[in-house]
Amino acid sequence: MVIPRTLREEVGVSEGTLMKVAVVEGGQFLITPQISIDRSIVTHRRRKDRTQALRDLAATVAEIRQEAKEKGIDKMSMREINAAVAAARRDIKKNSTHPMK
Secondary structure, three states: OOOOHHHHHHHOOOOOOOEEEEEEHHHEEEEEEOOOOOHHHHOOOOHHHHHHHHHHHHHHHHHHHHHHHHOOOOOOOHHHHHHHHHHHHHHHHHHOOOOOO
């Protein structure tokens, strides 16, 4: 699936990012970027390569946690997260000029 560059840039998704697609209410799609790990690097026989891949992953997770902390979302309960997602979906649906079908 090709997502136009302007849309990717608007939400901060780089070209080639693995995306998860889910169908939500009204037959619309929810597309979410996924973090992926090249399994061959992690299972590679060279311990040095595997160790570096795991360090890189740990650094990425630390960045995500820091960003969540800065935004104040690191302490949200699942109920609060689900409510925020539902509100965002309602806003998107309400403000959408071109509904996805």
